[in-house]
Amino acid sequence: MRSLGDADILAVWETAQRYHPVDQAIALLMTAEPEHSRDELASLPLGRRDARLLSLRLSTFGDALHSRATCPQCNEAVEFEISCSALRTPDAEVHERTLDAEGYQLRMRPLTSFDLAAAAGAADVAEARRILLQRCVVDARRNDAFVNADELPGAVSAAAAQAALLADPQAELLFELGCPACAHRWQATLDIAHILWKEVDARAQRLLMEVHQLARAYGWREADILGMSPARRNAYLQRVAA
Numbered sequence: 001m002r003s004l005g006d007a008d009i010l011a012v013w014e015t016a017q018r019y020h021p022v023d024q025a026i027a028l029l030m031t032a033e034p035e036h037s038r039d040e041l042a043s044l045p046l047g048r049r050d051a052r053l054l055s056l057r058l059s060t061f062g063d064a065l066h067s068r069a070t071c072p073q074c075n076e077a078v079e080f081e082i083s084c085s086a087l088r089t090p091d092a093e094v095h096e097r098t099l100d101a102e103g104y105q106l107r108m109r110p111l112t113s114f115d116l117a118a119a120a121g122a123a124d125v126a127e128a129r130r131i132l133l134q135r136c137v138v139d140a141r142r143n144d145a146f147v148n149a150d151e152l153p154g155a156v157s158a159a160a161a162q163a164a165l166l167a168d169p170q171a172e173l174l175f176e177l178g179c180p181a182c183a184h185r186w187q188a189t190l191d192i193a194h195i196l197w198k199e200v201d202a203r204a205q206r207l208l209m210e211v212h213q214l215a216r217a218y219g220w221r222e223a224d225i226l227g228m229s230p231a232r233r234n235a236y237l238q239r240v241a242a
């Protein structure tokens with residue numbers, strides 16, 4: 001995996017800015033890992049996808065990640081800094097899980113970007129859950145007879161959703177947060193795909209402004225401006241502003 005340079009960031013931002021977030025994450029990985037096809041990257045269990053996005057974030061923007069969350073107890077906006085490398089764990093075993101609940105025997109597989117994309121068009125959350133469950137249930141039986149995932153009782157569906165999560169322990173990036181206002185502590189989750197895209201978008205906007213200012217002042221080409229080191233570009237920007 002390589003890090004994203006300034007030209008990469010503008011190119012991926014231009015192509016993927018109108019994509020669904022699931023596809024934006026894949027577009028970022030395709031830029032960093034051109035040796036992998038879109039299908040290969042979209043078939044990764046979500047925990048593997050997120051581990052790669054964390055590595056990409058680290059190599060492109062550094063280890064320290066600043067973000068904010070809302071305290072579930074008092075609604076205070078909590079700013080935090082977290083280390084990308086601390087969130088990365090060695091690749092855990094990802095495999096199908098079996099579940100035996102209320103007379104039903106199920107086999108579940110971990111979710112992938114393809115599944116998220118399939119659920120993205122759902123009318124509401126309940127419909128999205130139904131689609132995800134339908135897709136990650138590999139096999140469902142009761143008394144050796146096949147059962148459609150849609151026909152599972154509520155409690156079995158809930159247990160199945162939990163089993164799908166356990167099939168991919170890294171699918172949720174969990175870390176502990178504390179609220180400075182009410183001292184409540186909780187397990188927060190980090191949506192690295194969302195955060196990384198927001199950072200790429202912010203960097204792209206800044207690069208466009210820098211190109212705009214330098215091109216206007218000196219008549220230089222975009223490719224030449226992007227090809228400069230950030231230090232040299234900043235030095236010229238300071239002179240333009242002086």
Ligand SMILES: [Zn+2]
Pocket residue numbers: 071072073074075076179180181182183184
């Ligand atoms: Zn609080």
